[in-house]
Amino acid sequence: MARSSTLNPPETHQLLRGEVLAARRVTPHMLRVTVGGGDLADGFVPRGADQWFRLFVPRPGQDALHLPSGVDLKGYARYLTMPESRRPLLRNYTVRATRPGEIDIDLVAHGALGPGTVSAAGWAARCEVGSPMALLDEGVTFAADGTQDWTLVVAEESGLPAALGVLAALPADARGVAFLEVPTAEDVQPVDAPAHVEVRWLHRDDPHAVPGALALRTVAAATLPPGRPYAFVVGEQALTQGVRRHLVAQGVAKSDIAFCGYWKHGARPAR
Ligand SMILES: Cc1cc2nc3c(=O)[nH]c(=O)nc-3n(C[C@H](O)[C@H](O)[C@H](O)COP(=O)(O)OP(=O)(O)OC[C@H]3O[C@@H](n4cnc5c(N)ncnc54)[C@H](O)[C@@H]3O)c2cc1C
Incomplete structure (x- = not known):
């Protein structure tokens, strides 16, 4: 891992x-x-x-x-x-x-x-x-303690099961935003998320693009809600490291960021 x-x-x-x-x-x-x-x-x-x-x-x-x-x-x-x-x-x-x-x-x-x-x-x-x-x-790695103001969820398709599971587990009054990157519009899946969590689907529509790069660009350019977030960021390693770096630069405490590089583009497969 x-x-x-x-x-x-x-x-x-x-x-x-x-x-x-x-x-x-x-x-x-x-x-x-x-x-x-x-x-x-x-x-x-x-x-x-x-x-x-x-x-x-x-x-x-x-x-x-x-x-x-x-x-x-x-x-x-x-x-x-x-x-x-x-x-x-x-x-x-x-x-x-x-x-x-x-x-x-x-x-x-x-x-x-x-x-x-x-x-x-x-x-x-x-x-x-x-x-x-x-x-x-x-x-489970998602460990928000309920003291944060809002939740940020970021994933490409390998993290989609985790992201959808986290969104479904949030309390009904949760606020936040999720950036979910998938290869094409046909890869979008039904979402069970609280009413005040905005879900933004991102379609790469380019079979040669590295998964996660679009989500990283989009999060880096986004105006995020005010207040203290709890961030859950999973997927290709450059995505998770890039989003974490961006959030830390914005003043988010490292302890408020759960992140995991699920796989590495270009890496040799484990035997
Ligand atoms: C905690 C955790 C939870 C995970 N949950 C899921 C999950 O629910 N669903 C899921 O699909 N993955 C999930 N992953 C990621 C998954 O473990 C890796 O993608 C794994 O490498 C896939 O194994 P493989 O045998 O298919 O490919 P491998 O033999 O490991 O890799 C072969 C080649 O494919 C590349 N590669 C690996 N994964 C991808 C990918 N997703 N897209 C494009 N290229 C890839 C590798 O870089 C390598 O070059 C999770 C990882 C972790 C750490």
């Missing part, structure tokens, strides 16, 4: 096995995988806001999901030394929605998605009902 602000992990860490219940494309650039069953049926605790987790899925060609024995640092070290023929793919995702026994995960459909592609996006595009998976709940 890239650089981040406060973390609020769950009290117990447990790997929960489950399987794919359904998979579909919800917008041109977003794949939704619904998981459940197994340990997830009654072992998963929904926490709302930007609850995130580590997702374990088989790599292409693996006929089963082999999990590390343990989720502490030693377990992670054992995971890294598993032979690639057995080691599952491990990536970070956000809970998009929950229903009894079911969790929706929205994964950005980026890059190549065809057979043999070693990525979570490729897994989401190819997985079938019954495909095995597992997750490790990592809790």
Whole structure:
């Protein structure tokens, strides 16, 4: 996971096995995988806001999901030394929605998605009902304490599940503004946000533009509401670092900014 602000992990860490219940494309650039069953049926605790987790899925060609024995640092070290023929793919995702026994995960459909592609996006595009998976709940990072005057939410599409979860969790009398960048107008999703939180969708409409650059430019040029904000900024690393830098320069306290670089443009994929 890239650089981040406060973390609020769950009290117990447990790997929960489950399987794919359904998979579909919800917008041109977003794949939704619904998981459940197994340990997830009654072992998963929904926490709302930007609850995130580590997702374990088989790599292409693996006929089963082999999990590390343990989720502490030693377990992670054992995971890294598993032979690639057995080691599952491990990536970070956000809970998009929950229903009894079911969790929706929205994964950005980026890059190549065809057979043999070693990525979570490729897994989401190819997985079938019954495909095995597992997750490790990592809790919530959104931590506004209610003393701020308004809320700022900024994300590109990888942070859309977190941004929409945070907006849905705000109190009904919350005030604020959200800048949500997506590849095209067709990638806009329904929003559940308080009446006085203005949601501004930004469409890149350029397949070659770096995700997050438009949101950064827009926030930097915007006239933001007066008063003390709590900012939640997630997505591509240059976006999150750029918005944080801008807000700090405007006098916002670092402790009032929750930010997390979810991925880095141009970086080599984690193995
Ligand atoms: C706390 C947390 C929560 C997250 N929640 C979500 C979520 O709910 N939905 C979601 O889609 N992502 C989410 N992410 C981001 C996700 O973990 C990364 O995008 C991850 O790299 C995707 O894995 P992959 O295997 O598909 O691609 P990788 O194999 O990791 O990367 C392959 C290549 O694609 C590039 N890349 C990675 N992600 C993107 C992208 N979104 N757009 C364009 N290029 C990309 C990389 O730079 C790399 O060059 C979250 C990250 C964190 C830390």
